[in-house]
Structures are given as structure tokens and as C-alpha cells.
Amino acid sequence: MTTESRARSFSAAAARYAAHRPSYPPVLFDTLAELAGFPLAGARTADVGAGTGIATALLEARGARVVGVEPGEGMAAEFRRRNPRTPLVRADGNRLPLASGCLDLLTYAQSWHWTDPARAVPEALRVLRPGGALAVWSNDPDVTVGWIADQQTRIEERFGPGWYINERTRSQEGVRFTHRRLPWSRRVPVDTHLAKLSTHSLFLVGEPGTDAFLADERALLMERFPDGWVNEHYVVDLSLAVRSKTG
Numbered sequence: 001m002t003t004e005s006r007a008r009s010f011s012a013a014a015a016r017y018a019a020h021r022p023s024y025p026p027v028l029f030d031t032l033a034e035l036a037g038f039p040l041a042g043a044r045t046a047d048v049g050a051g052t053g054i055a056t057a058l059l060e061a062r063g064a065r066v067v068g069v070e071p072g073e074g075m076a077a078e079f080r081r082r083n084p085r086t087p088l089v090r091a092d093g094n095r096l097p098l099a100s101g102c103l104d105l106l107t108y109a110q111s112w113h114w115t116d117p118a119r120a121v122p123e124a125l126r127v128l129r130p131g132g133a134l135a136v137w138s139n140d141p142d143v144t145v146g147w148i149a150d151q152q153t154r155i156e157e158r159f160g161p162g163w164y165i166n167e168r169t170r171s172q173e174g175v176r177f178t179h180r181r182l183p184w185s186r187r188v189p190v191d192t193h194l195a196k197l198s199t200h201s202l203f204l205v206g207e208p209g210t211d212a213f214l215a216d217e218r219a220l221l222m223e224r225f226p227d228g229w230v231n232e233h234y235v236v237d238l239s240l241a242v243r244s245k246t247g
Contacts, residue, residue: 014078018052020195022139024109025184028236029062035178035240036105036133040064043104046127048093049111051075053083060086064105069096094119098127105133112136125174130245134175135238142183142233147224151217158213159202175241182236190221193230 033040041063047056050068052075059066060083068088070076079088091097093108093115106124108115124134143149188196194214197203203210221230 014052014072014074016195017075017199018054018078018082020192020199021052021054022186022196022232022234023054024058024137024139024236025182027182027184028137028238029058031180031182031238032133032135032240033062035180035238036135036242037131038104038133040105044102045105045107046096046098046103047107047109048096049108049114050079050088051110052078053086055107055109056086057083059107067098069093093123096123096127100126101129103127103132104129105135108134108136110138112138121175125243128243130243132243133240134243135240136177137236137238139234140237142185142235145233147221147230148233154217154220155202155213158209174243177239177241180238180240182238183233184236185231185233187229187231190218190225190228190230193221193232194218196232 029040040059043064045059045064045066046069047053047059047066048069050056050070051072053068056066056068056079066086068079068083068086069091070079070088071090071092073090076088076090079086089097093111106128112120128134141148141152143152194217197217198210198214203214222228
């Protein structure tokens with residue numbers, strides 16, 4: 001299963017992705033503004049790999065002036081349906097169709113891993129104004145919680161390691177990331193949790209045995225949580241770099 005095939009898999013499941021993927025907690029945007037050193041209100045922002053617009057809408061709710069950047073046809077269509085007043089361009093982070101120095105903030109929510117950092121970092125530095133910020137984050141399962149760790153183990157035993165793609169940001173020439181880990185949770189029905197799980201690329205590319213796995217997982221979770229509800233625990237892994245005001 002290649003990275004390219006994983007990336008293409010989301011378009012066919014865009015509506016399901018929008019309905020079941022988790023949102024982001026308010027503390028993420030408080031921390032983002034704190035690390036960036038400027039308020040989100042009025043910030044000229046591009047949300048790259050915007051998908052269906054989950055992060056875009058939350059940035060706009062904080063007053064940011066956002067343009068979405070999304071390469072996938074199905075995801076772009078769902079974005080436009082859910083965010084009809086928000087500008088959207090079809091592109092990816094390796095080649096941004098944006099003017100140099102035009103942005104205060106460039107964000108990647110669950111999408112940095114689809115870029116080539118050797119190309120995406122220079123592009124970020126090009127489109128950000130001096131003092132502008134590059135923010136990368138992901139919602140990662142909190143494996144310090146017992147049932148979540150158990151589920152991760154079952155997935156890896158069935159399908160092998162590496163099913164979940166982390167952002168894996170690192171400082172390099174021109175960008176020095178500051179990192180924050182922000183725990184949060186949401187309470188959802190078991191079936192919503194499984195629908196969310198089914199929107200990960202492993203389950204979208206037709207890997208053999210995924211339907212059977214989800215059925216087995218439902219039986220296990222209903223036995224463990226007989227009321228039919230689970231507390232999904234996440235850690236938002238935020239990395240932020242501020243472009244030098246002199247460089």
C-alpha cells in the first residue's frame with residue numbers, strides 16, 4: 001500500500017470522513033495563537049490539505065481569513081458543500097498557488113505527512129510573511145488509555161505496524177518547531193467510533209480483512225462497553241515554527 005494510494009483513497013469517502021472524524025479542542029487554537037505570537041482574528045491563513053474543512057471552519061470561527069487548499073476531487077466537493085463561502089484552491093503543499101509573503105499563518109491539520117518536506121518547507125517560507133507561522137498538527141489516539149492501546153495492538157497484529165501515519169515534523173534549515181501535546185476526549189457511540197476508524201486509509205484502500213476486523217471489533221467493544229458508548233481519547237500533537245523576521 002503506497003502513500004499515493006492512501007492519499008487517493010479519501011475522495012471516495014469524503015462524506016463519511018466529514019461526518020465521523022473528530023474535531024479539535026479549543027485549547028489547540030489558544031495554544032496556536034500563543035506560540036505564533038499573534039491573534040487568529042484577522043490572520044491571513046491557508047489551510048493546506050483542508051479535506052472537508054474541519055479545521056478550516058474552526059479557524060474561521062476564531063476570526064481567521066482562510067483559504068482552503070485541497071488536491072482531492074471528492075474532498076474538495078465536500079469542502080465546498082459544507083463551506084460554500086470559503087475560498088478553495090485545488091493544490092497541495094509541495095507547490096502552493098499563492099503569492100510570496102501573502103500569509104500570516106499556514107496550517108496543516110492531519111496532512112503534513114502527504115507532503116515532501118524538502119519541497120513543502122521552502123514553499124511555506126515563501127508564502128509566509130516575516131514573523132508568520134507554520135502550524136502542523138494531528139489528532140493521535142492516546143495509547144496511555146487501556147482500551148485504545150489494546151485496539152492499536154489488535155490492528156497491528158492483524159495488518160502490521162505503520163497503519164497510522166503520524167506527522168513526524170522535525171526542525172530543519174529555515175524552520176525550528178516548538179512542540180505541544182494537548183490531550184482531549186469525546187464521548188461517542190461505538191458505531192460512530194468504528195465509522196471513524198473506517199475513514200483511515202488502511203480501511204479505505206480495500207486491505208483484505210478490514211470488514212471482518214470491524215465486525216470483530218464491534219463485538220469486543222460492545223462486550224467491554226455494554227451501554228454502547230466509548231470515550232475516545234486523543235492527543236493533539238502540535239508543531240509550530242515562526243518564520244524569521246529578518247530572513
